Amino acid sequence: xxxxxxxxxxxxxxxxxxxxxxxxxxxxxxxxxxxxxxxxxxxxxxxxxxxxxxxxxxxxxxxxxxxxxxxxxxxxxxxxxxxxxxxxxxxxxxxxxxxxxxxxxxxxxxxxxxxxxxxxxxxxxxxxxxxxxxxxxxxxxxxxxxxxxxxxxxxxxxxxxxxxxxxxxxxxxxxxxxxxxxxxxxxxxxxxxxxxxxxxxxxxxxxxxxxxxxxxxxxxxxxxxxxxxxxxxxxxxxxxxxxxxxxxxxxxxxxxxxxxxxxxxxxxxxxxxxxxxxxxxxxxxxxxxxxxxxxxxxxxxxxxxxxxxxxxxxxxxxxxxxxxxxxxxxxxxxxxxxxxxxxxxxxxxxxxxxxxxxxxxxxxxxxxxxxxxxxxxxxx
Amino acid sequence: xxxxxxxxxxxxxxxxxxxxxxxxxxxxxxxxxxxxxxxxxxxxxxxxxxxxxxxxxxxxxxxxxxxxxxxxxxxxxxxxxxxxxxxxxxxxxxxxxxxxxxxxxxxxxxxxxxxxxxxxxxxxxxxxxxxxxxxxxxxxxxxxxxxxxxxxxxxxxxxxxxxxxxxxxxxxxxxxxxxxxxxxxxxxxxxxxxxxxxxxxxxxxxxxxxxxxxxxxxxxxxxxxxxxxxxxxxxxxxxxxxxxxxxxxxxxxxxxxxxxxxxxxxxxxxxxxxxxxxxxxxxxxxxxxxxxxxxxxxxxxxxxxxxxxxxxxxxxxxxxxxxxxxxxxxxxxxxxxxxxxxxxxxxxxxxxxxxxxxxxxxxxxxxxxxxxxxxxxxxxxxxxxxxxxxxxxxxxxxxxxxxxxxxxxxxxxxxxxxxxx
Numbered sequence: 042x043x044x045x046x047x048x049x050x051x052x053x054x055x056x057x058x059x060x061x062x063x064x065x066x067x068x069x070x071x072x073x074x075x076x077x078x079x080x081x082x083x084x085x086x087x088x089x090x091x092x093x094x095x096x097x098x099x100x101x102x103x104x105x106x107x108x109x110x111x112x113x114x115x116x117x118x119x120x121x122x123x124x125x126x127x128x129x130x131x132x133x134x135x136x137x138x139x140x141x142x143x144x145x146x147x148x149x150x151x152x153x154x155x156x157x158x159x160x161x162x163x164x165x166x167x168x169x170x171x172x173x174x175x176x177x178x179x180x181x182x183x184x185x186x187x188x189x190x191x192x193x194x195x196x197x198x199x200x201x202x203x204x205x206x207x208x209x210x211x212x213x214x215x216x217x218x219x220x221x222x223x224x225x226x227x228x229x230x231x232x233x234x235x236x237x238x239x240x241x242x243x244x245x246x247x248x249x250x251x252x253x254x255x256x257x258x259x260x261x262x263x264x265x266x267x268x269x270x271x272x273x274x275x276x277x278x279x280x281x282x283x284x285x286x287x288x289x290x291x292x293x294x295x296x297x298x299x300x301x302x303x304x305x306x307x308x309x310x311x312x313x314x315x316x317x318x319x320x321x322x323x324x325x326x327x328x329x330x331x332x333x334x335x336x337x338x339x340x341x342x343x344x345x346x347x348x349x350x351x352x353x354x355x356x357x358x359x360x361x362x363x364x365x366x367x368x369x370x371x372x373x374x375x376x377x378x379x380x381x382x383x384x385x386x387x388x389x390x391x392x393x394x395x396x397x398x399x400x401x402x403x404x405x406x407x408x409x410x411x412x413x414x415x416x417x418x419x420x421x
Numbered sequence: 422x423x424x425x426x427x428x429x430x431x432x433x434x435x436x437x438x439x440x441x442x443x444x445x446x447x448x449x450x451x452x453x454x455x456x457x458x459x460x461x462x463x464x465x466x467x468x469x470x471x472x473x474x475x476x477x478x479x480x481x482x483x484x485x486x487x488x489x490x491x492x493x494x495x496x497x498x499x500x501x502x503x504x505x506x507x508x509x510x511x512x513x514x515x516x517x518x519x520x521x522x523x524x525x526x527x528x529x530x531x532x533x534x535x536x537x538x539x540x541x542x543x544x545x546x547x548x549x550x551x552x553x554x555x556x557x558x559x560x561x562x563x564x565x566x567x568x569x570x571x572x573x574x575x576x577x578x579x580x581x582x583x584x585x586x587x588x589x590x591x592x593x594x595x596x597x598x599x600x601x602x603x604x605x606x607x608x609x610x611x612x613x614x615x616x617x618x619x620x621x622x623x624x625x626x627x628x629x630x631x632x633x634x635x636x637x638x639x640x641x642x643x644x645x646x647x648x649x650x651x652x653x654x655x656x657x658x659x660x661x662x663x664x665x666x667x668x669x670x671x672x673x674x675x676x677x678x679x680x681x682x683x684x685x686x687x688x689x690x691x692x693x694x695x696x697x698x699x700x701x702x703x704x705x706x707x708x709x710x711x712x713x714x715x716x717x718x719x720x721x722x723x724x725x726x727x728x729x730x731x732x733x734x735x736x737x738x739x740x741x742x743x744x745x746x747x748x749x750x751x752x753x754x755x756x757x758x759x760x761x762x763x764x765x766x767x768x769x770x771x772x773x774x775x776x777x778x779x780x781x782x783x784x785x786x787x788x789x790x791x792x793x794x795x796x797x798x799x800x801x802x803x804x805x806x807x808x809x810x811x812x813x814x815x816x817x818x819x820x821x822x823x824x825x826x827x828x829x830x831x832x833x834x835x836x837x838x839x840x841x842x
């Protein structure tokens with residue numbers, strides 16, 4: 042069961058976006074989302090299935106024609122490539138959150154491409170305008186936007202959605218979160234799964250139906266718990282949140298293990314539960330406002346996660362792709378913190394989904410060699 | 422640097438220098454509060470509560486124009502800040518955080534009582550929170566909700582139908598944030614905002630922008646442009662930072678009168694003008710001579726930039742029973758007007774037609790993500806309108822990678838090959 046569960050979770054992470062556009066009529070229940078700052082509970086309550094665009098190494102020639110260089114992350118290039126090549130013509134909707142400026146620009150671009158007739162698809166493109174600043178008006182605004190998203194999706198589904206249906210989805214997703222947290226606990230203090238595997242198994246939370254995810258994650262957890270701990274330096278991935286396994290795999294091919302990443306696809310996939318009490322839209326808006334990790338998330342919120350993630354770590358790899366406008370600002374602060382405690386670190390300034398440049402590979406090798414010494418001293 | 426052709430340009434520069442000296446005196450000698458603001462914050466609220474405000478963009482442009490930017494930017498790099506991060510918005514931060522690295526103009530920025538920024542692109546929260554830390558002072562953030570509905574030809578709606586231009590939930594959000602800002606400014610200043618005075622201030626801002634609108638029309642209609650783009654910018658921006666003030670209105674009128682006189686006298690910025698150029702993007706502050714470099718060789722003169730045109734189209738609001746709401750409607754969509762599809766492209770094409778533009782140079786900023794976006798739509802729209810486009814890759818405050826000779830050669834080649842003369 043455990044191996045089947047891992048395979049099921051892996052498919053739940055890898056397959057959905059790649060499968061779009063392959064089979065006529067198969068995508069009508071899919072809502073494609075550009076980043077996990079959109080409440081999947083709302084999507085599911087309207088009868089749709091959330092599918093996430095993620096970064097990949099495949100070329101995006103059509104997208105590159107309309108997206109400026111160094112502005113848009115790989116995941117948005119993959120989304121645009123799929124739209125421009127007709128792969129998303131049958132999906133129910135595309136939703137982009139406001140939690141990064143690139144996603145907002147992506148929303149405006151897609152709407153304009155439709156208006157200009159440069160893409161044939163009339164697929165509704167929606168903005169989920171989630172704000173993460175402090176201030177009472179932002180909380181109220183987010184609640185209103187969550188309600189707006191619910192109404193729009195319900196309109197597309199042609200089905201009314203009542204609070205009870207939304208509360209039901211919240212309960213299911215909370216159960217899935219609990220399962221994800223149990224899986225995540227198997228990464229520390231003794232890592233029993235690799236970072237690449239963890240990102241896959243935790244990231245599947247967003248796309249698999251919640252009950253199925255909870256079942257599979259529990260079974261996978263039972264199998265993984267019986268494994269021997271993985272040896273090698275323990276690495277934290279910081280910087281811009283990763284959404285693919287490529288960087289972890291590259292690090293782990295060098296006998297290290299990634300035990301955490303500041304990413305909603307990895308360590309932060311589950312986060313805290315959505316409050317089951319009160320107005321479900323208020324609870325969802327509050328949860329996603331507080332927990333969403335993206336380029337507009339408050340500095341201190343990211344920093345707190347980073348500090349928590351440093352416990353028991355031997356090295357930090359900081360991913361800062363060319364499109365990053367946000368996370369690099371705290372690099373001096375991070376560097377100071379790491380140097381103060383003698384922690385080796387390296388900055389990966391290329392696309393984390395692509396094959397790493399030789400220079401970056403050498404940088405990682407150097408850091409991991411230093412980390413091995415720390416690891417040896419710590420664990421023998 | 423090219424000679425100034427307008428007396429008003431010299432007066433504007435002198436005013437700004439004196440204004441900043443007065444500000445420093447008030448802050449240091451009288452311990453008066455001042456604020457450091459992102460350019461798109463409603464300065465009017467600060468002005469009415471007697472908290473003078475310095476614009477981050479103005480300060481950055483000044484540092485760059487004084488050729489001091491490289492030293493501060495080198496210090497940023499030495500501290501480990503990646504080169505891809507926005508230098509325009511962060512150069513001011515660098516003059517504070519790495520104060521010893523260079524010589525900031527006019528004695529440098531004193532400690533502000535408050536920083537305030539709209540959270541437009543992703544870097545703003547980072548830059549301003551780091552800046553607030555460096556000054557050990559407070560930061561007030563105005564979040565930027567996204568627009569879902571962008572009706573066509575925004576500039577035709579912005580003056581009278583501004584409530585239709587901004588979706589109600591966005592308008593309500595920004596107005597609520599501005600009300601919270603007013604409360605904070607009232608606490609700092611110990612004064613109450615007079616809503617009637619705010620309405621009167623906005624009326625004066627309207628008047629100022631109406632004068633600039635008339636100046637824009639003069640420039641567009643004259644057989645040859647009577648005023649260089651660089652001098653348009655110098656005059657407009659000096660007044661924008663103190664908009665609605667007695668000096669700003671008087672100066673706008675002086676600027677207009679001087680242009681009017683030049684038009685009446687048939688005086689051209691570049692006599693024998695053959696090519697009319699537009700500059701799309703923020704100004705190239707470290708090399709403003711670039712904008713006059715093609716007058717001799719090609720009789721090519723820069724006629725248009727967003728700085729003069731955006732005042733009338735972006736700022737004027739008529740019919741405000743609630744002045745905060747009117748301010749909110751202006752504040753809500755600055756970036757969408759200037760950078761994003763569909764609004765930026767259709768406005769720029771409209772402006773190009775009105776100004777009989779022959780060719781456009783479009784800035785490809787190397788580190789400003791917000792300004793870098795949308796330009797493919799703008800370039801395509803211009804080309805479809807029959808206006809050849811030359812992309813110019815540059816950073817507006819960072820001269821370190823800028824090759825003035827190569828850039829000028831590239832423009833000359835473009836003019837020779839793509840622009841009919």
